[in-house]
Amino acid sequence: VELNLRDTVFSVARRWDAFWFPVGPPHALAVFRIFFGLFWLTRWISLGHVKILFSEDGLYFPAFPAPQSGIHDFESFIGALTASPSLLQAWTLYLITAALLLFIIVGAFSRIALLSFFLADIYYYYLYFHLHGTSFDRLLLIITFVLFLSPCGAVLSADSWWAKRRGIKPPLRCSLWCQRILCVQVAFLYFGTGIHKLTSEAWKNGDNLAASFYGDYATRLGFWIARLNVPPGVFDVLTIFIVLFELSMVILLFHKRWQKWGFLCGSLFHLANSSILWIPEFLVIIPSYILFIDPDIVRRFIEDHFESNTEEGGVLKAETTRETLA
Amino acid sequence: MGRLQKLAAYLLILGFLYANIDGMLLSWHIRFTPTAWNRGYLSNFFYMYGVFLEVHRTNREYVAFGSTARLGEIPRAPTSGMMDLNLRQYYPQSHGESNQRLSFAGYLNRPSCCNVEYDKLAFYIKRLHNIDKPQQQVQGVYIYVLYWPASSQGYYARVDEAEVEFLGWN
Numbered sequence: 001v002e003l004n005l006r007d008t009v010f011s012v013a014r015r016w017d018a019f020w021f022p023v024g025p026p027h028a029l030a031v032f033r034i035f036f037g038l039f040w041l042t043r044w045i046s047l048g049h050v051k052i053l054f055s056e057d058g059l060y061f062p063a064f065p066a067p068q069s070g071i072h073d074f075e076s077f078i079g080a081l082t083a084s085p086s087l088l089q090a091w092t093l094y095l096i097t098a099a100l101l102l103f104i105i106v107g108a109f110s111r112i113a114l115l116s117f118f119l120a121d122i123y124y125y126y127l128y129f130h131l132h133g134t135s136f137d138r139l140l141l142i143i144t145f146v147l148f149l150s151p152c153g154a155v156l157s158a159d160s161w162w163a164k165r166r167g168i169k170p171p172l173r174c175s176l177w178c179q180r181i182l183c184v185q186v187a188f189l190y191f192g193t194g195i196h197k198l199t200s201e202a203w204k205n206g207d208n209l210a211a212s213f214y215g216d217y218a219t220r221l222g223f224w225i226a227r228l229n230v231p232p233g234v235f236d237v238l239t240i241f242i243v244l245f246e247l248s249m250v251i252l253l254f255h256k257r258w259q260k261w262g263f264l265c266g267s268l269f270h271l272a273n274s275s276i277l278w279i280p281e282f283l284v285i286i287p288s289y290i291l292f293i294d295p296d297i298v299r300r301f302i303e304d305h306f307e308s309n310t311e312e313g314g315v316l317k318a319e320t321t322r323e324t325l326a
Numbered sequence: 327m328g329r330l331q332k333l334a335a336y337l338l339i340l341g342f343l344y345a346n347i348d349g350m351l352l353s354w355h356i357r358f359t360p361t362a363w364n365r366g367y368l369s370n371f372f373y374m375y376g377v378f379l380e381v382h383r384t385n386r387e388y389v390a391f392g393s394t395a396r397l398g399e400i401p402r403a404p405t406s407g408m409m410d411l412n413l414r415q416y417y418p419q420s421h422g423e424s425n426q427r428l429s430f431a432g433y434l435n436r437p438s439c440c441n442v443e444y445d446k447l448a449f450y451i452k453r454l455h456n457i458d459k460p461q462q463q464v465q466g467v468y469i470y471v472l473y474w475p476a477s478s479q480g481y482y483a484r485v486d487e488a489e490v491e492f493l494g495w496n
Contacts, residue, residue: 058450177335192346
C-alpha cells in the first residue's frame with residue numbers, strides 16, 4: 001500500500017510536471033504574438049484621441065492622485081507616474097507605444113518590446129483604462145506579461161532572421177510553460193464565466209440575454225434582432241446553451257479530438273458576440289486557440305506553407321524530421 | 327531549463343492559479359486573500375467572470391449643458407436658456423463603454439462615485455468647449471444623467487419618459 005501511494009504521488013507529480021512544462025517548438029506562440037500585436041495596434045489606432053483620453057488637457061481622471069510627500073508605495077508611485085501628462089508627453093508616449101506594437105508584430109527586440117509595452121499598458125491602465133473597470137483590459141495585461149516571459153520572439157520574427165544571419169539557429173524545442181499558462185487562462189475565462197452565469201440570479205432565465213440585444217452595448221444588428229420579437233423561450237434555451245458551451249470549453253479546448261469543435265464554437269460565439277455587442281476586445285481569444293494545438297503540428301504547418309521554399313526552411317524541416325524520428 | 331528558472335516558473339504558476347481561483351470564488355463572495363493581496367489594484371485583478379450582472383431595464387444618457395452666465399441657483403434639470411455641449415463628442419467610444427466611463431463604475435478605490443468627480447468633469451468640459459469654440463464661451467457647465475425605460479424598439483424609443491438627475495457642475 002505504501003509503495004502504491006508513493007507511486008501514485010510520483011505519477012501525479014510527473015503528470016503535473018508534464019502538463020505545465022511541455023517541450024516543443026515556439027511557433028504557435030509566435031503566431032499568437034503576431035495576431036496579438038495586430039489586435040492591439042488596431043485598438044491603439046482607435047484610441048487615437050490622445051488629447052482627450054491621455055493628457056491633462058482632456059478628461060484626466062487618473063486612478064491615484066499625485067503623491068504629496070514622496071513615493072512610498074505602489075499607489076503613490078503610479079500617482080507620480082500618471083501626474084499631469086502634458087499634451088506633448090501624451091503624444092510622445094502614444095507614438096512610442098504604437099512603435100512598440102510594430103516591434104512586437106515583426107518580432108524585433110521582442111522581449112524588450114513586450115516588457116516595454118507591458119509597462120506602457122500599466123501606465124495607460126491607471127491613467128485611463130481603469131475607468132471602464134472591464135475584464136478584457138486586465139486580461140490583455142496578463143497576456144502581455146506572459147508573452148514577455150515566453151519565447152514568442154524566437155521564431156517568425158526579425159530577431160530570428162538576424163540570428164540566422166549571424167549563424168545562430170532558432171530553437172527547435174524549448175519549455176512552453178508560458179504557452180500552457182495562456183491556455184489555462186483562456187480556459188479559466190470560459191469556465192469562470194460559465195460558473196458565474198450558472199449561479200447568478202441575473203442569468204437564471206433568458207431575460208438578461210434578451211435585454212443585452214437592446215442594451216448599452218448593443219449594435220444595430222442587436223437592435224434589429226430585438227425588434228424581431230423572438231419568443232422569450234428562445235432566449236431561455238440560448239442561455240442554457242451559452243452556459244453549457246462555456247463550461248464545456250475547458251474539455252473541448254484541451255481534448256485533441258474535440259478541440260476543432262471547440263475552436264469552431266468559440267469563434268462563432270465571439271464573432272456573434274462582437275456583432276451583436278460593441279465588445280470587440282474578446283476577439284483576441286480566437287487567435288489564442290492556436291496555442292491549444294500540438295506545437296509540432298503548428299510548426300510543421302508553418303514550415304510546409306511558409307518556409308519550405310527556402311534553404312533555411314529545408315534545413316529546419318530536415319532537422320524537425322530527424323528530431324521527430326529520434 | 328535551469329532549476330532556479332523552474333522554481334520561479336512554479337511559483338508564478340501557483341500564484342496564477344491562486345489568483346484565478348480567488349477571482350472565480352468572488353462570484354460567490356468567497357475570499358481567501360492575504361492582506362498583501364487585498365489591495366484595490368490587486369484584489370479584483372483576476373476577477374473577470376462577472377459579465378452583465380444585472381438585467382438591463384433602463385437606458386441612460388449623460389449630458390452636459392452650459393450657461394453663458396453664472397447662475398445664482400444650480401438648475402436641477404436643463405433649462406431652455408442652456409446650451410447643449412454635446413458631451414458625446416468627448417466620448418468617442420460605444421454607448422456602453424462611454425456610459426461605463428461616465429458612471430465612474432470602475433474608478434479604483436471609489437466604489438460609490440461622488441459628485442466631486444462630476445464637478446471635475448464639468449470643469450474639463452468647460453475648458454475643452456471654451457478652447458474649441460471661443461465665440462460661444464460658457465461660464466457654467468452642468469452635468470446630468472437621463473434615465474428612461476429600455477425598449478427593444480430602439481435605444482431612444484422611450485426617451486420621452488426620461489427622468490433627470492443632477493450630478494455636478496463647475
